[in-house]
Amino acid sequence: MIASLKGEFSIVRCLVDHGALLDLTSKDGRTALHMAVQEGHAEVAEYLASCCPSSMYVETKSGRIPIQMAAALTSERQMAGDRMTRYFISLSGTSRMLAHMDRSGRTVLEDAVVANQIELVKWLIQEHGATPERLDALGRNGWHHAAMMGHVTMIQQLQALTTTNTSLDQADTWDLWTPLMYAAKNGHLDCVRCLLELRADKTKKDKLGRTAKDLGK
Structure with a gap:
């Protein structure tokens, strides 16, 4: 989790090779994938998602899954957020991820709107029916x-x-x-x-x- 949070890809890969538990969660329900996503570490996040696809659906205590956190990234992390959102959908399919709601009833589309991810919002609506x-x-x-x-x-x-x-x-x-x-x-x-x-x-x-x-x- 710490290596993912810091974006230490080589360390993450080494730990995964040696049996790190990728579905382990923190007290607030975050996995290593959540932590990589929240800091905009796209390469690490994509690697973790490919190693443990089920982690893309693990919910935090507030009901948020990694793709929502990716779509919500702003400022210098916005491009990484767009990249990760598209990758998660390409890896897992569309319907389940688009339909998922956190405790406030928000989906990935609303997160992208709030983050002003204009091209991502357009893609989600036109290509995936959001x-x-x-x-x-x-x-x-x-x-x-x-x-x-x-x-x-x-x-x-x-x-x-x-x-x-x-x-x-x-x-x-x-x-x-x-x-x-x-x-x-x-x-x-x-x-x-x-x-x-x-x-x-x-x-x-x-x-x-x-x-x-x-x-x-």
């Missing part, structure tokens, strides 16, 4: 997650990949907030402008009777 309209445990879809983070290009991408505007005005099940409300509340002005240009309904009200304009004050 659905940005699906709802997490709080009734939030891909547009909600993109709006929360202020990802303007991601919202535009989601709109381009779908044929209906209904998801643009989807109200969550917690506060009845729409994507526009999340963007306004979080001060993402460019995102608000984008959503309005896409004809988001600015008259919708949350469970307390507030509009997006009220939340943005």
